[in-house]
Amino acid sequence: MCGIVAYIGSKNCIPLLISGLQRLEYRGYDSSGIACIHKSTISDYKAVGKVKELNSLIEKSSIDESQVGIAHTRWATHGLPSEANAHPHLSTNRKFAVVHNGIIENYKALKSNLEAKGCKFQSETDSEVIAHLIEQLYDGDLVAAVASAVKMLVGAYGLAVIASDEPDKIVAVRNGSPIVIGISENESIIASDLSAIVSHTKQVIFLNDNDIAIVTASNVEIRNQENVPISREIDTVDWDFSAAEKSGYEHFMLKEIFEQPEAVGNAIRGRLDHVNNSALLSGLNMDAQDLVTIKRIIIAACGTSLNAGLIGEYYLEDLAGLVTEVEQAAEFRYRNPLVDAETLCLIISQSGETADSLAALREAKLKGSQVAAICNVVGSTISRESGRGIYLHAGPEIGVASTKAFTCQVSVLLMMALKFARARRYTYTDAAELINEIEKIPEYIDAVLKQSKKIEKIAKRWAHATNWFFIGRGYQYPVALEAALKLKEISYHHAEGYHAAELKHGPIALLDENFPVVALAADIDGKDKTIGNIEECLARKAPVIICATQGDKSLASYTKDLIEIPASSKYIVPITATVAMQLLAYYVAKERGEDIDQPRNLAKSVTVE
Numbered sequence: 170m171c172g173i174v175a176y177i178g179s180k181n182c183i184p185l186l187i188s189g190l191q192r193l194e195y196r197g198y199d200s201s202g203i204a205c206i207h208k209s210t211i212s213d214y215k216a217v218g219k220v221k222e223l224n225s226l227i228e229k230s231s232i233d234e235s236q237v238g239i240a241h242t243r244w245a246t247h248g249l250p251s252e253a254n255a256h257p258h259l260s261t262n263r264k265f266a267v268v269h270n271g272i273i274e275n276y277k278a279l280k281s282n283l284e285a286k287g288c289k290f291q292s293e294t295d296s297e298v299i300a301h302l303i304e305q306l307y308d309g310d311l312v313a314a315v316a317s318a319v320k321m322l323v324g325a326y327g328l329a330v331i332a333s334d335e336p337d338k339i340v341a342v343r344n345g346s347p348i349v350i351g352i353s354e355n356e357s358i359i360a361s362d363l364s365a366i367v368s369h370t371k372q373v374i375f376l377n378d379n380d381i382a383i384v385t386a387s388n389v390e391i392r393n394q395e396n397v398p399i400s401r402e403i404d405t406v407d408w409d410f411s412a413a414e415k416s417g418y419e420h421f422m423l424k425e426i427f428e429q430p431e432a433v434g435n436a437i438r439g440r441l442d443h444v445n446n447s448a449l450l451s452g453l454n455m456d457a458q459d460l461v462t463i464k465r466i467i468i469a470a471c472g473t474s475l476n477a478g479l480i481g482e483y484y485l486e487d488l489a490g491l492v493t494e495v496e497q498a499a500e501f502r503y504r505n506p507l508v509d510a511e512t513l514c515l516i517i518s519q520s521g522e523t524a525d526s527l528a529a530l531r532e533a534k535l536k537g538s539q540v541a542a543i544c545n546v547v548g549s550t551i552s553r554e555s556g557r558g559i560y561l562h563a564g565p566e567i568g569v570a571s572t573k574a575f576t577c578q579v580s581v582l583l584m585m586a587l588k589f590a591r592a593r594r595y596t597y598t599d600a601a602e603l604i605n606e607i608e609k610i611p612e613y614i615d616a617v618l619k620q621s622k623k624i625e626k627i628a629k630r631w632a633h634a635t636n637w638f639f640i641g642r643g644y645q646y647p648v649a650l651e652a653a654l655k656l657k658e659i660s661y662h663h664a665e666g667y668h669a670a671e672l673k674h675g676p677i678a679l680l681d682e683n684f685p686v687v688a689l690a691a692d693i694d695g696k697d698k699t700i701g702n703i704e705e706c707l708a709r710k711a712p713v714i715i716c717a718t719q720g721d722k723s724l725a726s727y728t729k730d731l732i733e734i735p736a737s738s739k740y741i742v743p744i745t746a747t748v749a750m751q752l753l754a755y756y757v758a759k760e761r762g763e764d765i766d767q768p769r770n771l772a773k774s775v776t777v778e
């Protein structure tokens with residue numbers, strides 16, 4: 170959510186900042202801007218829309234070379250997307266420029282104070298107060314001014330600040346919004362995530378909350394807010410740069426859908442214990458006694474990760490007999506949840522930075538619960554603060570609509586349930602078949618991907634429909650929720666996921682011949698009852714698209730629009746059915762010509778509440 174990139178070094182920073190912004194664009198793309206220092210003056214350039222607009226503005230202008238600059242791509246929180254609201258924000262005397270991710274909650278009070286002191290505001294943003302505050306507090310020492318300014322801020326922030334009088338440094342601060350610093354020879358790059366850094370260097374420092382970094386071309390010094398120097402480790406990140414490229418696919422989303430056999434393969438690799446027919450998952454750091462001591466699991470997450478959590482609930486209850494509840498992370502954190510030392514609070518987050526999920530983790534820890542996390546982004550805040558958990562190894566997910574992270578999350582949850590199950594009530598023999606099935610997940614996904622042309626045809630036939638229901642039961646109910654989320658976020662069609670039994674309790678009133686219902690009716694428990702619900706929809710003239718098990722003849726008479734997934738155990742169906750639904754959503758959005766990787770109003774990694 171919003172992207173920051175900043176550069177100081179021996180090269181011209183402008184093209185580097187533009188390419189960094191392009192890599193970060195998935196985090197926000199309603200406007201962008203750059204500020205750089207040249208001959209002790211700050212120049213700034215801002216444009217509404219994608220980074221390409223900023224790039225053409227810069228190409229047309231006679232911009233001088235600069236070796237130090239900060240840049241930002243925005244996802245609006247305060248004020249419409251406009252040039253004035255785009256970052257960087259400059260102070261009244263134009264000697265300080267700031268880029269900010271996060272939200273400053275007390276900005277109104279600060280703003281009226283600063284206005285009373287004569288500061289001239291140009292934007293409606295909360296962020297601009299930071300530039301003016303620094304100007305007011307500056308006494309010849311940028312680091313001291315920034316340190317004093319952040320003490321006055323309430324909220325979340327990741328910041329990069331430059332001052333025209335101190336062109337030899339960038340000051341970066343982190344509090345609740347990630348900042349990572351890449352270190353290379355004669356240059357340093359600051360960014361809100363690794364994607365803007367890994368093409369330059371794999372040596373990085375992740376800032377912790379309240380760290381203030383003084384970054385020069387040749388050095389990174391970190392202090393706490395009391396100005397005491399602190400040391401942070403330099404990490405070497407294992408990130409394949411090409412993973413953040415489209416590699417010939419039209420969209421990142423399509424690439425990531427097709428990457429799922431490999432991504433899930435990576436999530437599973439080395440984690441199945443064939444000697445004991447269990448799962449290893451060493452990052453969970455739980456021995457057999459820990460596994461039986463846990464009395465209850467609470468899964469807290471948001472969006473697609475929340476839907477993965479719902480499937481996890483079924484796995485943990487079904488396989489391990491463990492009481493499991495799933496909570497929207499924001500609700501969990503404010504609801505005064507009942508947890509104790511025998512509760513495991515499991516946070517699921519692709520990015521590992523989602524503000525509400527992070528807050529849920531902190532709340533659970535504070536209340537004495539055990540915690541663990543399932544994250545994709547290595548070194549992310551949730552993964553670090555949870556102290557134990559399972560990485561997905563899905564590779565970077567760039568498409569805003571989450572796809573491969575979901576199937577990896579579900580695969581990891583299945584392995585986790587297997588591990589708990591083996592400790593609690595599953596026999597060696599019970600587990601053998603499940604292990605076999607888990608190993609075949611990549612193959613099963615592959616079989617769904619082979620149906621893509623057929624799914625595309627169905628999507629084209631129904632792309633005009635502006636209202637959609639998705640229905641399912643049991644393991645296919647959370648799939649209905651995820652399928653509806655996917656369709657609405659990239660096609661902008663109204664879509665809702667329901668338990669198949671729920672339609673007749675109200676929603677069925679909406680159905681007519683223009684309102685498709687997608688029924689998830691693979692041949693596992695609940696199929697026969699879902700057929701009854703399909704009949705009810707057809708009786709209201711609603712067109713029905715059915716996702717069924719390959720070779721299941723019993724459903725062909727209900728629809729011409731049959732999507733097939735391979736026959737597998739019920740535990741695998743939520744994965745294969747979701748892949749089919751991802752393709753359906755993708756092709757509907759493509760048929761409508763929507764901006765699939767950067768859907769309107771959305772951004773990857775939601776770091777505000």
Ligand code: F6R
Pocket residue numbers: 471472473474475517518519520521522523526569570571572654655658774775
């Ligand atoms: C939907 C989507 C979002 C995220 C949600 C949580 O396609 O991507 O709903 O799943 O914002 O994000 P993470 O998993 O990063 O915590």
